[in-house]
Amino acid sequence: MNFAESVRLALDTIRVQKLKSFFTLLGVMIGVMFLIAVVSIVEGMSTYMKEDFAAKLIGVNTFNVRRFPDFNFGNVTEATWREWQRRPRFYENDATMIRQTLGPDFRTAIENTEFIYASTPYARPRQVLAVAADGDYFTIKKYGVAHGRAFSQQEERLGLPVILIGTEIAEHFFPNLDPIGRELRVKGVPFRVIGTIEKQGNILGFSMDRLAIAPFNSPMSRLTNPLGNIDQLIVQAPTEAGVDEGRETVRELLRSVRKLPPSRPDNFILESSESALGFFNDLKSKLIVFGTALPAIGLVVGAMVIMNIMLVAVAERTREIGIRKALGARRRDIMGQFLVEAATLSVVGAAIGIGLGIGGAKLVAALTPLPASVAPWSIAAALVVGAGVGIVAGLYPASRASRLDPIAALRQE
Amino acid sequence: MTDDELARVRNKEIGFVFQTFNLLPRASALANVELPLVYAGVPAAERKERAMEALTRVQLGERVHHKPNELSGGQRQRVAIARALVNRPSILLADEPTGNLDSTTSEEIMRVFEELADQGQTVIMVTHEPDIAAHARRVVVLKDGVVSSDEPKAVFQARIAQGGKAH
Numbered sequence: 001m002n003f004a005e006s007v008r009l010a011l012d013t014i015r016v017q018k019l020k021s022f023f024t025l026l027g028v029m030i031g032v033m034f035l036i037a038v039v040s041i042v043e044g045m046s047t048y049m050k051e052d053f054a055a056k057l058i059g060v061n062t063f064n065v066r067r068f069p070d071f072n073f074g075n076v077t078e079a080t081w082r083e084w085q086r087r088p089r090f091y092e093n094d095a096t097m098i099r100q101t102l103g104p105d106f107r108t109a110i111e112n113t114e115f116i117y118a119s120t121p122y123a124r125p126r127q128v129l130a131v132a133a134d135g136d137y138f139t140i141k142k143y144g145v146a147h148g149r150a151f152s153q154q155e156e157r158l159g160l161p162v163i164l165i166g167t168e169i170a171e172h173f174f175p176n177l178d179p180i181g182r183e184l185r186v187k188g189v190p191f192r193v194i195g196t197i198e199k200q201g202n203i204l205g206f207s208m209d210r211l212a213i214a215p216f217n218s219p220m221s222r223l224t225n226p227l228g229n230i231d232q233l234i235v236q237a238p239t240e241a242g243v244d245e246g247r248e249t250v251r252e253l254l255r256s257v258r259k260l261p262p263s264r265p266d267n268f269i270l271e272s273s274e275s276a277l278g279f280f281n282d283l284k285s286k287l288i289v290f291g292t293a294l295p296a297i298g299l300v301v302g303a304m305v306i307m308n309i310m311l312v313a314v315a316e317r318t319r320e321i322g323i324r325k326a327l328g329a330r331r332r333d334i335m336g337q338f339l340v341e342a343a344t345l346s347v348v349g350a351a352i353g354i355g356l357g358i359g360g361a362k363l364v365a366a367l368t369p370l371p372a373s374v375a376p377w378s379i380a381a382a383l384v385v386g387a388g389v390g391i392v393a394g395l396y397p398a399s400r401a402s403r404l405d406p407i408a409a410l411r412q413e
Numbered sequence: 414m415t416d417d418e419l420a421r422v423r424n425k426e427i428g429f430v431f432q433t434f435n436l437l438p439r440a441s442a443l444a445n446v447e448l449p450l451v452y453a454g455v456p457a458a459e460r461k462e463r464a465m466e467a468l469t470r471v472q473l474g475e476r477v478h479h480k481p482n483e484l485s486g487g488q489r490q491r492v493a494i495a496r497a498l499v500n501r502p503s504i505l506l507a508d509e510p511t512g513n514l515d516s517t518t519s520e521e522i523m524r525v526f527e528e529l530a531d532q533g534q535t536v537i538m539v540t541h542e543p544d545i546a547a548h549a550r551r552v553v554v555l556k557d558g559v560v561s562s563d564e565p566k567a568v569f570q571a572r573i574a575q576g577g578k579a580h
Contacts, residue, residue, distance in 0.1 A: 012439065323435045327496070328424020328452040330417050406423075410435065 006337045010344035013313070024309045025349030027302025028389055031295040032350045032382045036357025036374065038291030041364055042284055044372035049280050050273070053203055059140055061243050063272040065090070065098060065233040065250055071276035087267045088258065089229040098233055099135075101253050106246055107236040109137035110216050114224035118186045118212060120173040127210075128169055130186055132224050134216035140236045143213075148180045148195030151215050159217025163191035166209035167199045186212065189219050202369075232271075243272065299385065302349065303393040310342050310397035321401050322409030331402040338401050342394025343387045350386025354379055424452050428497025430507040434489045436481040442468065442492045443477040449500045467495040471525050487518035494525060498534070505529070507538040511545055523548045543573050 014021040057071075058064065068084035092110070099108050112132040119125040137143075138150055145164065155162050163184055170179045170193075179193045191214055200208035214220035225231065235250065237243040247270045254268055269275075314321070321334055361372035414422070423429075428449075436445045446464040455463070468477055471491040481489050490510060497505050507526070511519035526536050527548055538549065546552050552569040554562040564572075 009439070319435075320437060323437060324448070324452075325420065326423060326429050326435070327449045328420050328500075330420040330452070333452055410431075 003336075003340060006340035007344050009337075010341040011348070013341075014345065014348060020309075021345070021348075024305055025302070025345065025352065027298050027300075027305050028346050028349035028386060029302075029353040029356065031298030031302055031389075032353025032386060033356040033360060034295035034298065035292060035382055035385070036354055036378055037360040037364070037372075038295065039288070039378040040357065040361035040372045040374045041370060042287045042291060043375045043378075044361070044365065044370050045287075046280070046284055047373055048369075048371050049277055053277075057203065058271070058273040058276060059142075059234070059236060061238075061240055062140060062234060062236045063243060063247055063270045065095075065235060065254075066231070066269050066271055069269050069271055069276070070232070071271070071279075075279060089227070090231075090233070090268075091229055094254075094257075095230060095233045097257070098235070098250055098253060101249060102235065102246060105238050105242070107136035107140050109133055109135040109140055109234045110230050110232070111137060111234055112216070112221055112224040112231045116187050116223055118169070118173065118184055119188075120182070120184055122175060122177065123173045126172055128165075128186070129211040130220060130224055131211055131213040132216045132218065132220035133213055136236070137213070137234070140234055143200075144198040146196045146198045147178075148193070150195060156215045156217065159215050159219070161189065161191045161214065161218050161220075162194045163212050163214045163220075164195045164197055165193055165213075166197050166207075166211045168207055168209035169212055170196045184212065186214075186220065187223050189223060191218075191220070247272075299389050302346070303389045306342055306346055306390060306393035307397060309345070310338060310394050311400070313341070314338065314397050314401040317401075318404060318409045318412045321404050322406050322412070325404070325406035326410060333402075334404075335398045335402040338398035339391055339394045342398065343390035346390025346393065347383060347386045350382050350389075353386075354382050357382070420452070424449055425500055426503045428500065428502040428505040430490070430493050430497050430505065430510045432509040432512040434481070434486075434493045434513070436489060436492055436496075438481055441478050441480055442473065442484065442488075442495075445481070445492055446477075446496045446499050449496060453500055463499055464495070467499040468492070470498065470529075471495045485518070486514050487521055490514060490518075490522050491525065494522075494529075498529070503535065505534055505536045507536060509540055510538065511540065511542070519545065547573060 064070065067087050067090055095108070095110050099106075102108065110133060114130050115127045116130040117125045118128045118130070134156060138145075143164075146167070148164070150164065151162060154160075163186075165173075165179060165184065169184075173179070173184060174182060174193075179196060182193050183190050184193055185191070191212075197209070197211070197213070202208065221230075222228075235246055237246045250270060251266065255266065258267065260267065321329075324334060324337075358374050361374055364370060365372040429435075436442075437448070440448070443461070443464055446467055447460045450460040450463060465474070465477065468474055468491075471494050473488060473491045473495065476484060476488060481492070484492065494505075494510075497507075510526075511522055514522060523545060526538065530536050530550065538545075540546050547566070547570050549569075550566045552562075552564055552566065553560060562569075
């Protein structure tokens with residue numbers, strides 16, 4: 001049987017009976033729509049987490065040497081937590097040792113952070129993300145200086161109480177004032193503002209512009225880490241390939257310094273954007289499973305409706321089938337014709353569903369901070385699923401049509 | 414014979430012409446005539462050429478792109494005959510081909526059959542009307558499922574002319 005003719009016949013049927021076709025295809029449409037929307041939203045979340053969240057918070061080709069993970073999302077057991085608390089702390093000399101071992105190819109920075117109340121005479125006290133950092137901190141974090149200047153080498157070495165602040169801090173503490181040269185007190189300790197940092201924007205609703213960065217050697221370190229330890233050493237490899245090499249170097253170094261036998265696990269963490277996203281990848285696979293199980297029900301319903309419609313079509317067109325058989329159509333010709341018709345119906349439904357799904361994803365993207373991005377593979381998958389549903393639903397009606405006796409079929413009015 | 418073998422015989426060896434034409438209503442005359450060729454697996458270009466040739470043979474070369482409901486009864490039956498002929502069958506079976514047509518059109522259709530017979534095409538036709546039967550070269554009369562006479566055209570015509578019954 002002529003493929004194009006079957007497709008045209010199916011499209012004719014849809015055109016002539018718009019309302020009936022709409023209801024016929026509703027199941028497939030809704031199923032495919034949700035399939036596309038769910039996949040787009042999850043993929044969008046994934047892109048967002050990878051590019052904005054992890055890359056901005058941790059950085060490209062970067063890992064953090066820490067006592068225990070910074071990014072843990074509520075799935076830490078009591079026992080794990082206690083094990084973390086028993087781990088040795090990091091101190092400046094650990095960082096120095098790692099830096100010497102890694103050599104000058106790697107950018108490094110010590111970073112201590114803590115939410116601390118700050119104040120000026122011009123505004124109410126407010127919490128800021130206080131940071132004490134050294135080395136290549138600004139380069140690794142890609143924090144550009146908007147106004148004023150960065151720390152001088154002398155300020156860093158001597159640990160002078162100078163500070164660079166985020167735009168939100170600047171606006172809050174220095175309303176309608178130029179903050180440069182003015183004093184910001186952090187937990188009562190005075191720092192002189194020497195510059196502001198370019199606007200960083202939000203990540204998952206958290207403002208990135210509430211930081212206040214002072215030299216590591218300044219009094220800030222005692223404010224963030226009263227015990228004298230350091231939170232983390234940030235290491236940035238020169239290339240993507242260098243990341244693993246750097247991680248292994250640091251791991252071997254720390255294990256040998258801490259005299260860990262091979263049977264013991266690491267008592268430190270080398271946290272990268274991938275490891276920080278481990279929790280999210282778990283979540284993502286669950287979302288995909290549940291998110292596609294639901295539309296699958298719609299597709300099953302859609303398949304049943306299409307099967308019914310095709311059974312009606314076979315009954316209505318018994319005479320046509322008789323004529324075709326009288327003219328020499330074989331079983332497989334009739335079977336093919338009705339299968340193509342069912343698949344065409346279903347693919348049209350899927351195509352409409354794809355359109356609606358993309359629309360839905362765009363709507364979600366517009367109304368929420370989630371950037372839903374439509375994955376091309378999901379469109380291809382939806383079309384294949386659509387055709388598959390049509391073929392499965394059409395099998396029984398088509399086989400019934402193909403088995404009609406031509407004489408009986410022609411006799412029917 | 415299997416279903417597929419039967420389908421092949423219907424496709425290649427026998428052409429059917431029905432009383433009610435049995436054309437596909439949504440397909441053009443040309444597409445209707447092409448249908449047996451589609452099932453015979455003839456390529457599209459050759460299909461069209463042969464379908465046109467068959468339609469010309471039944472003097473319907475012009476209205477090929479019309480749908481059946483845009484054609485008169487006689488024209489529809491010509492399309493059906495063209496469709497039956499297009500695969501060059503050994504036998505053309507016609508089941509009361511003039512049953513739904515008026516007498517003038519019936520005569521036209523019978524002329525088409527006669528021409529085909531003159532060109533060597535075997536035509537087997539069923540009819541209730543002696544006038545129509547009189548066109549045949551050989552007339553077999555069936556009564557209650559039993560052959561009651563089997564005569565050449567001339568004998569049959571003479572008997573009808575004398576006011577005799579067909580059977």
